[in-house]
Amino acid sequence: MVDRVLVAEPRGFCAGVEMAIKALTWMVRIFDGPVYCYHEIVHNEWVVKAFERVGVVFVDHIDQVPEGAPVMLSAHGSAPEVVAGAQDRAAIVIDAVCPLVTKVHHEVKRMAEKGFDILYIGHEGHDEAVGTVAEAPESITLIEPELGLGAFEPSDPEKVALLAQTTLGVYEWQEVMDSAQTRYPDLWTARRSDLCYATTNRQSAVQALVEHADLILVVGSENSSNTQALVRVALEHGVPAHRIDSADRIRDDWLEGISVVGLTAGASAPDHLVQAVIDRLDPTLGFELFSVTEEEEYFPLPPQLRNFVGVLQAMIEASVTARPAREPGLIETDRSWTATEALDIL
Numbered sequence: 001m002v003d004r005v006l007v008a009e010p011r012g013f014c015a016g017v018e019m020a021i022k023a024l025t026w027m028v029r030i031f032d033g034p035v036y037c038y039h040e041i042v043h044n045e046w047v048v049k050a051f052e053r054v055g056v057v058f059v060d061h062i063d064q065v066p067e068g069a070p071v072m073l074s075a076h077g078s079a080p081e082v083v084a085g086a087q088d089r090a091a092i093v094i095d096a097v098c099p100l101v102t103k104v105h106h107e108v109k110r111m112a113e114k115g116f117d118i119l120y121i122g123h124e125g126h127d128e129a130v131g132t133v134a135e136a137p138e139s140i141t142l143i144e145p146e147l148g149l150g151a152f153e154p155s156d157p158e159k160v161a162l163l164a165q166t167t168l169g170v171y172e173w174q175e176v177m178d179s180a181q182t183r184y185p186d187l188w189t190a191r192r193s194d195l196c197y198a199t200t201n202r203q204s205a206v207q208a209l210v211e212h213a214d215l216i217l218v219v220g221s222e223n224s225s226n227t228q229a230l231v232r233v234a235l236e237h238g239v240p241a242h243r244i245d246s247a248d249r250i251r252d253d254w255l256e257g258i259s260v261v262g263l264t265a266g267a268s269a270p271d272h273l274v275q276a277v278i279d280r281l282d283p284t285l286g287f288e289l290f291s292v293t294e295e296e297e298y299f300p301l302p303p304q305l306r307n308f309v310g311v312l313q314a315m316i317e318a319s320v321t322a323r324p325a326r327e328p329g330l331i332e333t334d335r336s337w338t339a340t341e342a343l344d345i346l
Ligand code: SF4
Pocket: 014, 015, 016, 017, 075, 098, 099, 100, 101, 166, 167, 196, 197, 198, 199, 226, 267
């Protein structure tokens, strides 16, 4: 029996995940037939299964999408050839890429065009890294954070850029950054680090939590990079930590001799899974919120979706009332609902 649970704030859904889940919910509501989604919309097992239950088909290759089907591209960003392939075969393509990933894609293209060799810190095979590297494969070298710069040799040491996957651990990114700056004094990097606000805020919360907790539990899926980074932050500070998909994965032996549990969730984990963990732990002194900062970021739905729904609404209104609607529909009031509500109506 644990005494207390400290629940990190912020935790769970970030603005990019909110946008992607709501966008896919719109697609499910608009189309009768299956909606196809290139890659998991977000890296969370529960969310993916929820969409599969309402007919979304997740594919790993764009040629698995039947000609003329509606397609959504995941929040992690897609390679240019995937976007082109989707546009060739699909009736409609909605790209739910997070704008903070798009920013890195733009940086890669810009620096490659300027003739820079690009060091990209990321995890080989992760959807985001695959899509980003594909923007300029001939100019980019993927660096696994734990392996460092290795044998990287630029053609011109004065023209080296360093970019990163948005969801890395801050400390692992910093190590590579420091050694790259030492080796290449003219190193170009983005003015603000590529690590996104959600990644850094959730890690800051864990960094503060480890001072007060005997154990850290992180709710999130195995393939979620930012979730794994949260576990590593706690371990780096010498506090035992475990990633769990759901409350039923908690092992009794983890809790032996533990008084205070610090609890958080990766950026793609729904909050009801966090509540279920609190219920499972059933702390004798209850739980408290442990807040380090507030987040107010909001990302609008993808422009293709807004345009498409706008056209549909106009057609329906014209055929029914022959005049514009007096009340805005949900697409115009997107800020007023959440991804959690979207998942509830699936
Ligand atoms: S974790 Fe960061 S980069 Fe990834 S979807 Fe969320 S806000 Fe965007």
